[in-house]
Amino acid sequence: MKFSVFIYSLVLSRFIVSSSDYCEGSSKGSVCSEESMQVSRNLLQATMRAVRVHAFGGPEALRFDTDVAIPEPKEKQILVRVHAAGVNPVETYLRQGTYHIKPALPWTPGNDCAGLVEKVGGEVTKFKPGDRVFTYKTVSGSYAEYTVANENDVFNLPSELSFQQGAAMGIPYFTAYRALILRAKAKAGQKVLVHGASGSVGIASVQLAKAYGMTVYGTAGSSEGLKLVSNIGARSVFNHKEPGYTDKIMEATDGLGVDIIIEMLANVNLQKDLELLARGGTVAVVGNRGNIEINPRLTMVKETSIVGVLFPPGAEEEKQQVNAAIQPGMEQGWIKPVIGKEYTMKEASQAHEDVISNKPTLGRLVIVI
Amino acid sequence: MKFSVFIYSLVLSRFIVSSSDYCEGSSKGSVCSEESMQVSRNLLQATMRAVRVHAFGGPEALRFDTDVAIPEPKEKQILVRVHAAGVNPVETYLRQGTYHIKPALPWTPGNDCAGLVEKVGGEVTKFKPGDRVFTYKTVSGSYAEYTVANENDVFNLPSELSFQQGAAMGIPYFTAYRALILRAKAKAGQKVLVHGASGSVGIASVQLAKAYGMTVYGTAGSSEGLKLVSNIGARSVFNHKEPGYTDKIMEATDGLGVDIIIEMLANVNLQKDLELLARGGTVAVVGNRGNIEINPRLTMVKETSIVGVLFPPGAEEEKQQVNAAIQPGMEQGWIKPVIGKEYTMKEASQAHEDVISNKPTLGRLVIVI
Incomplete structure (x- = not known):
């Protein structure tokens, strides 16, 4: 990749150069690969x-x-040379033009990605070309070969993780950490129910809660999903498509309920969540796709809370706090994103269909660039 | 009142005595009033x-x-000689036998009251007969001439407040403090909307928020209510029966919304509340009488919270914290309960009808004993 960085710098300084020039001029002296030829052609233009x-x-x-x-x-x-971009439900909402934020058109979707630093602005101090990085937020969109991101939104990607896994770090783990620790204020020893645990935020929530000393219960909608959730650290798993599964959760907690619920589909589950919560418990609403009728008295009787979680991290300080929290997990192996399916850029439409379909999702959907 | 204390002690030590004995034996030497005669007769029996x-x-x-x-x-x-008992909506729910707690029958309702300490148990250290006190929680019910309460649930009633006002201290101010400070974590400088501000918890919320440096907005359902809420410290008041009043609240906050909402009727207002909240804001649910359809996404977009508030204070430490917080306000005059209507014990049914009617309430309903 240093090769392409070199090329890119060359192009930017000279502007016009033939592709054969820098293949021959490479210090490695090898024949240009198809990929680097493609990059070269792009950079030329x-x-x-x-x-x-x-x-x-x-x-x-x-x-x-x-x-x-x-x-x-x-x-x-x-400037990051993107190797893999994560696919999030929010990008489908933005694509439809009905979300509270409307991007200017033409618009390149994508928040999460992982890749190599290609070039840095004059005031950048934390990164240099060639660094392995991931981000949860780009300026120019991550479903692309290159993307620009603000330095403070870019984080080191330890060598233990692939680029595909790096594309599953940003929104899933930042959201899970914010939901679990910063918004729901979960503590070691508490019981955490991850409602929709086989998706990328769910997996992140299970891994974090497990590592921080909570007892994790997870739901999924398929036997593969349940197996996955169990494998990554949930004490008990429940199929949320089975009638009466919430009774089983109450039984598993000796009738006391759970302290924290990480909720991916509040419009379906919120009323049940309020019933499942223990005294003083909290539902963190991470996902929602419509309205639901609830009885607010349930929040009073057990003094429970419903807290909304927005996907991008908040203040700068908080952002760095979350990154500091997840770096050791990546290096030590207890943060291990699961990749569900890989797509090419041409298959992006399918990825968008899959990410909000009601079909069971198992881990992160990633566009490999 | 020392007179009746004296009599009661006398009765308890002697058990049998004629009513004429202690009227004549009174140090005041005056003729017994009808009331004291009644008390005397009761104590005899x-x-x-x-x-x-x-x-x-x-x-x-x-x-x-x-x-x-x-x-x-x-x-x-x-043992407290009750002079005034507060009437709370919760007592009507308990009376119906449909609440999550069912008292054993026959049952004397009533939580709040104020009066004089008549007698103390052997291990009581904080109070002595004759002390002016209030409580938010009794063991035997407060709609009665005498009630028993645990020492830790009884608090000093400064001489600045009448017994009627004392009967408006417990649940209203403890609930308001818990909702505003402990659950919603309101801070000086924030904008607080008290939704249903002319009732007893509403008045308490306005007075506390005002004293703690928040900007207070209040709603009520009548012109008298609006005037009252304005008089006790709200910056702006809004009639919640007028269509479009929430737009006016948004205008009053320059379109930013409010940081905290103290909500007395969540089943009617919760969805609107979520729209009215500023980024990071909180609705504290203090009252609710049914279901409501909400869009949980609203909690996500602005990272807002819904927190339930249960009327009795929680842990012992918290109880003493709340009492410590409200004592100076009572002495300094910025906590000043408003009495809406007084009833006799025979009129208790009417008080129960009034406390949950949709007619505008202006302050505390009190049964004078």
Whole structure:
């Protein structure tokens, strides 16, 4: 990859150069691979391949474009050569144009990604070209060969994790940490129910809760999902498609209920959650797709709380706190993102369909770039 | 009142004595009043007048009994000669027998009251006969001439407040403090909306929020209510019966919304509350009478919280904390309970009808004993 960095610098300084020039001029002296040839051609033209939305709409609104301008990092920004981008439900909401935030068109979706630092802005101090990194937030979109991100949103990706796994770090683990620790204020020894535990945020929640000394209960909608959730550390697992499964959860907690619920589908489960909570318990709402009727008295009787969790981290200080919290887990192996399915950029529409389908999801959906 | 204390001690030590004895034997030497004669008769018989429920049901289930045994305080308990008892919605729920707690019958309702300490158990150290006190929780019910309460649930009533006002201290101010400070964690400088501010918990919430440096907005359902809420310290008041009043609240906060909402009727207002909250805001659910459809996504978008508040204080330490917090306000005059209407014990059914009617309430409903 140092090779392509070199090339890119060369291109930027000279602007016009033939592709054969720098293949021959490489210190490695080897024949250019197809991939590096592609990169070279792109850089020559300062264009790249990317997924873009030209008009809001369904999954088919995701178009695969081959002539997108490579973004230029500003002083405190980093250009990342993306190797894998994570697919999040929020990107489907944004794509539809009905979310509370509406991106300007044409728009490249994508928040999470992992890759190598290609170039840094003049005031960047924490990274240098070639560093393995991940981010949960880009300026220019991550479903693309190159993306620009602010330095403070970029974090080191330890060598223990693949780029695909790196693309599963940002939103899933940052959201899970914020939901569990910062919003629900879970403590060691408490009982945590992860409701929808086989998805990427669910897996992150189970791994964090387990490592922090909580007793984890998880739900999933398929036998494969239940097995996965059990394997990554849940004490007991429950199929949320089975009638009466909440009674089983109450039984498993000796009728006391759970202290914390990480909720991925509040519009379906919130009323039941309020019944399942122990005295003083908290439901952290991480996902929701509609309205639900609840009885607010349930919050009074046991003095429980419902707290909303927004996917991007909040203040700068908090962001660095979450990163500091998850780095050791990545190095030590107790944070281990699970990859559910890989897609090419051309298959982005399918990825969008899958990420919000009601079919069981097992881990992270990733676009490999 | 020292007179009746004296009499009671006399009765308890001697057990049999004619009523003329201690009227003549009084140091004041005056003719016995009808009231003291009644007290004397009761004490002779160790019976008292009290409101009791013999079978769960509507307001008519409240019966006025004249031959109820005067309870005897245990080692760490206090016998209080009740002068005024507060009427709370929760007592109507308990009376119906449909609440999550079902008292044993026959049952004397009533939590709050104020009066004079009549007698103390052997291990009581904080109070002596004759002390002015209030409580938010009794063992034997407060709609009665005498009630027994645990020492730790009894607090000093400063001379600045009447007994009627003392009967408005317990649940209203303890609940308001818990909702505002302990559950919603309101801070000086924040914007607080008290939704239903002319009732007793509402008034307490406005006075506390005002004194603690918050900007207070209040709603009420009548012009008298609005005037009252304004007079006790709200910056702006809104009639919650007027269509579009929530738009006016948003305007009053420059479109930012409020940081804290103290909610007395969540089944009507909760969805609107979630819309009215500023980023990071909290709704404290203090009252609720049914179900409501909400969109949990609203909690996510602004990372807001819904926290339930149960009326009796929690742990012992917290109870003493709340009392410590409100004592200076009572002495300094910034805690000033408003009495809405006074009833006799025979009128208890009417008080129960009024406390949960949808008619505008202005302050505390009190049964004067």
